[in-house]
Amino acid sequence: MLNPDDSELLDIADLPEYAGIGVDARIRELVGSAFTAKEVARGLSVSASSVHRRRRHRALWGINHARTWRFPAAQFVVADGRPVRQVPGLEVVLKELPADLHPLSIDGFLHTPQPDLLVRDKLVSPLDWLRAGRPTRSVLTCAAALDWYG
Structure with missing residues (x-):
């Protein structure tokens, strides 16, 4: 619990008292727009077990939420939802x-x-880079350069 002075400072800055509120909302948004394993299997014309095998081998990005696996939509090319x-x-x-x-x-x-991903003199995200058919190695270089835990 915050003391009244700290609480007032957060109110002035229009910040929540619990920083995790923003994280929780972002996770809910990410999971809410994700596909189920069954939807991914149907869309990719593979079995649900194949979807889970790819997830275990880290070839598909899955989030375990409420004891079910959800697959963020951003990793897919989506057509007709x-x-x-x-x-x-x-x-x-x-x-x-x-x-x-x-x-x-x-x-x-x-x-x-990312600073090393330029398309027509514009910085682009790894997803946009890959969607444009650019070399995967450039995204791997960006990922390797990051200090993930610093």
């Missing part, structure tokens, strides 16, 4: 990220423009 294929090269990138990264760290990396 369903995944039709994984973003090319992403399976290689996912395998190279630290296995214990928080889902929001993965999401942040995939959506944040």
Whole structure:
């Protein structure tokens, strides 16, 4: 519990008293827009066991939420509201990220423009880079350069 002075400072800055509120809301948003294993299997024309095998081998990004696996939509090319294929090269990138990264760290990396990823003189995110058919190695270089735990 915050003392009244600290609480007032947070109110002035329009910040929540519990920083985790923002994290919780972002996780709910990420999970809420994710696909189930069954939806991924149907969209990719594979079995649900194949989806889970890919997740275990870190070729698909899954989030365990409320005892069920959800697969963030950002990793897929989506048509008519369903995944039709994984973003090319992403399976290689996912395998190279630290296995214990928080889902929001993965999401942040995939959506944040990186200094070494330039398309027409504009910084782009790893997902945009891969969607444009650019070399996976460049995204791997960006991921390797980050201090994930610093």
